[in-house]
Amino acid sequence: MSANEILAFDALSDRVRRQILSALGEDGELTVTEIAERVDVVGRSTVSSHLRILRTSGVVNERRDGRRRYYSVDTDGSIRDAFRFLQGLLGAGVQLDMSASEAIESEGQPHKKVG
Amino acid sequence: MSANEILAFDALSDRVRRQILSALGEDGELTVTEIAERVDVVGRSTVSSHLRILRTSGVVNERRDGRRRYYSVDTDGSIRDAFRFLQGLLGAGVQLDMSASEAIESEGQPHKKVG
DNA sequence: TCGTCACGTCGACAGATGTCGACGGATGTA
């Protein structure tokens, strides 16, 4: 059921947003201006729009410090849902080893063959 | 590099396509008509369109048998790229344990903190 | 051969989406 409402995939479907996430994955935390410089194929206001989508999708975190806003990947957000979905599709040979974590099995069972 | 051209995310960004993939993940193989019956919120020609996208994105396989076409999830296709991308974003605590497999490290290094 | 089934594709349409420039609100500095 939850396999049909994964906001992260919508967020991940855009190339610019993936570039933003890649940058955040490398540097950990970046301001909007810094992101706009790195992605640079689009303007700052466009980056801001994308960040809103990433925010409301539960993909990134926002931390405010004065007039700056630092963004970072939310590793506990909807990306995990997307990850589990792919995990289910790929079937065996894939392990999610969460340190904290509630049981993984509770939501996405291994996937059965009906054939 | 490759983090910016992952066709699977485009394919996964649609709810109907995720439903199709879920169905294929459960049943293994399905014809177009069978998929259209299970998804049922859209018509058959629409399902066919989605299958084309899933095909050209390297997400599903097609097997022809007479006048029927059986579709199944391509576990060696671009879904793995998407999986690795998310793996990189989530950072530690995630393991891809491929049985065959070229080296995983060759493309997506663990990701460094610069902060 | 003729009819039917299982599909893919095309044309048309409405709605969603990405992009930009302009504007305004906060926050810091002189």
Place this chain on the structure above:
DNA sequence: TACATCCGTCGACATCTGTCGACGTGACGA
């Protein structure tokens, strides 16, 4: 205070996308 910086939002525009019905094609059965 006055000004600059950082950033979100709005309006406008062009393009992409999902959807359907109609049509054509290849495969099967009578």
